[in-house]
Amino acid sequence: MDDLYREIIIEHYKNPLHKGRIENSDYTFEDENPLCGDHLQIELRVNADQKVVDAKFDGQGCAISISAADLLLDSIIGKSIEDLKALSKKDILDLLGIELSPVRLKCALLSLKVLKAAVYELQEADDDLIQK
Amino acid sequence: MPNTLNVQGDFPILKRKIHNENKLVYLDSAATSQKPSSVIQAVDNYYSNTNANVHRGIHFLAEEATEKYENARKKIAKFVGVGDPNQIIFTRNTTESINLVARTWGSKFLNDDDVIISTEMEHHSNIVPWFSLVQEKNLSLKFVQITSEGKLDIDHFRALLKLNPKLVAFTHMSNVLGTINPVKEIIEMAHEAGAITVVDGAQSTPHFPVSIDELDADFYAFSAHKMCGPTGIGILFGKKALLENMPPFLGGGDMIKKVTFKGFSANSIPYKFEAGTPAIAQAIGFGAAVDYLSTIGMKNVCSYEKELTEYAMEILSGINGLHILGPSAVDRGGVISFTLDHIHPHDIAQILDQSGIAVRAGHHCAMPLHEKLGLPASTRASFYIYNTKNDIDDLKEGLFHVQKVFS
Numbered sequence: 150m151d152d153l154y155r156e157i158i159i160e161h162y163k164n165p166l167h168k169g170r171i172e173n174s175d176y177t178f179e180d181e182n183p184l185c186g187d188h189l190q191i192e193l194r195v196n197a198d199q200k201v202v203d204a205k206f207d208g209q210g211c212a213i214s215i216s217a218a219d220l221l222l223d224s225i226i227g228k229s230i231e232d233l234k235a236l237s238k239k240d241i242l243d244l245l246g247i248e249l250s251p252v253r254l255k256c257a258l259l260s261l262k263v264l265k266a267a268v269y270e271l272q273e274a275d276d277d278l279i280q281k
Numbered sequence: 282m283p284n285t286l287n288v289q290g291d292f293p294i295l296k297r298k299i300h301n302e303n304k305l306v307y308l309d310s311a312a313t314s315q316k317p318s319s320v321i322q323a324v325d326n327y328y329s330n331t332n333a334n335v336h337r338g339i340h341f342l343a344e345e346a347t348e349k350y351e352n353a354r355k356k357i358a359k360f361v362g363v364g365d366p367n368q369i370i371f372t373r374n375t376t377e378s379i380n381l382v383a384r385t386w387g388s389k390f391l392n393d394d395d396v397i398i399s400t401e402m403e404h405h406s407n408i409v410p411w412f413s414l415v416q417e418k419n420l421s422l423k424f425v426q427i428t429s430e431g432k433l434d435i436d437h438f439r440a441l442l443k444l445n446p447k448l449v450a451f452t453h454m455s456n457v458l459g460t461i462n463p464v465k466e467i468i469e470m471a472h473e474a475g476a477i478t479v480v481d482g483a484q485s486t487p488h489f490p491v492s493i494d495e496l497d498a499d500f501y502a503f504s505a506h507k508m509c510g511p512t513g514i515g516i517l518f519g520k521k522a523l524l525e526n527m528p529p530f531l532g533g534g535d536m537i538k539k540v541t542f543k544g545f546s547a548n549s550i551p552y553k554f555e556a557g558t559p560a561i562a563q564a565i566g567f568g569a570a571v572d573y574l575s576t577i578g579m580k581n582v583c584s585y586e587k588e589l590t591e592y593a594m595e596i597l598s599g600i601n602g603l604h605i606l607g608p609s610a611v612d613r614g615g616v617i618s619f620t621l622d623h624i625h626p627h628d629i630a631q632i633l634d635q636s637g638i639a640v641r642a643g644h645h646c647a648m649p650l651h652e653k654l655g656l657p658a659s660t661r662a663s664f665y666i667y668n669t670k671n672d673i674d675d676l677k678e679g680l681f682h683v684q685k686v687f688s
């Protein structure tokens with residue numbers, strides 16, 4: 150069982166690398182998962198080439214949503230905003246390395262949803278997630 | 282006092298194995314209870330032997346179906362201490378029962394600037410129907426506060442009654458805190474202030490003896506599925522004088538006395554509120570459920586659950602970092618919501634599930650209450666007649682395992 154709670158997930162939940170706030174961020178967005186009462190904010194700083202140099206999240210959530218957020222932000226450092234738009238559900242699941250029930254999938258995808266909203270318009274972010 | 286009511290064998294689902302070979306430890310009865318064989322058989326037997334529409338035919342099966350359906354209404358009335366079964370209306374569930382009151386009594390008798398009162402510990406089903414009316418009619422909706430112990434603040438209620446509310450809607454027992462409210466006292470106070478009362482009995486009728494006539498409630502709502510009965514059937518009790526003055530809820534077959542090309546006249550109660558073919562099998566199943574509970578005896582149900590709850594409170598409060606919401610074991614029913622330091626309720630529920638332990642995680646349809654408590658979510662274990670102290674020991678072991686995963 151403890152597959153779902155692999156060490157990497159527990160580790161990123163307990164000691165997230167990207168938890169906190171960025172002053173003077175270039176992109177920021179927050180959203181919640183009303184089903185769980187979870188709340189997540191993501192802030193990004195980019196350089197002149199529109200490449201991510203810093204990424205932070207803040208908020209509360211379960212181990213799945215927090216570790217997914219941390220792993221996701223860790224994976225996007227150095228990537229361009231355009232690259233971020235191409236991220237999909239599969240990328241998150243690959244990062245986590247687990248399979249999820251539909252309910253927990255919402256937890257895992259919250260950070261991707263917020264990230265996409267930060268780089269797109271909110272409306273598009275939802276459409277985009279559904280399509281991918 | 283028995284260590285168990287010895288009813289486990291009555292519930293076929295308890296033989297089910299979960300995630301390979303784990304025995305099912307079902308601690309989510311506040312969401313819905315499991316069903317005994319007698320209820321399953323009553324539903325099966327209706328479909329296999331009696332199936333026909335009610336109140337419509339003069340053939341043998343139609344008459345038998347009608348008799349069984351009406352018999353269920355009588356049994357349920359007796360079970361909750363209601364003398365006149367015509368005051369028992371079949372609905373889909375508690376939620377629909379409360380909406381019925383809001384949509385019929387509320388839309389006829391509430392007007393601009395009227396005040397209605399609910400409480401901070403309500404399930405969404407006793408908040409949202411009132412909010413909908415508030416928006417339509419420019420009413421004001423006030424919430425009785427809860428104390429730090431998780432009980433209704435009666436002084437605050439008394440203060441709100443000075444606003445001359447028309448209606449007071451509150452729960453008999455909280456599905457999150459487990460608090461059992463002093464219903465009789467609250468109804469008396471509301472009546473003195475000239476208000477009518479709507480009691481949410483979703484968590485009371487399954488767990489302890491309730492006598493609605495004695496409580497003098499004006500409306501009282503509950504669901505079969507939380508008390509060994511089928512889903513899709515619930516009850517609205519209403520006092521006859523109120524029901525007779527209310528407009529019908531839904532329109533169609535069964536609820537009319539006469540229809541012409543000019544209009545219609547409504548049937549007498551309870552049929553006025555039962556439009557269309559009702560949930561016949563479910564009503565009959567509900568009748569079997571109250572028979573089943575009556576055989577055990579609601580006093581026994583209540584005292585057994587009290588013993589279980591006291592045991593669970595003792596065991597759970599011994600776990601490091603675990604915090605129980607709501608009052609002490611004395612004033613509560615068999616619902617225990619809690620938080621565990623540094624571990625999200627979702628993760629708790631998911632890890633417990635892996636060993637066959639079913640609990641609920643989230644806000645339990647009480648978001649405003651969680652906001653008040655300053656919590657995004659909680660984990661809830663709830664008990665019923667088929668649970669034993671062993672289940673609670675399993676829960677304890679499960680929670681130790683959760684803590685280990687996160688240590």
Ligand SMILES: Cc1ncc(COP(=O)(O)O)c(C=O)c1O
Nearest residue numbers: 374375376404406456481483504
């Ligand atoms: C206190 C309370 N009120 C109302 C409800 C709603 O019941 P139902 O979903 O059967 O309408 C529930 C159950 O979820 C409850 O616990």
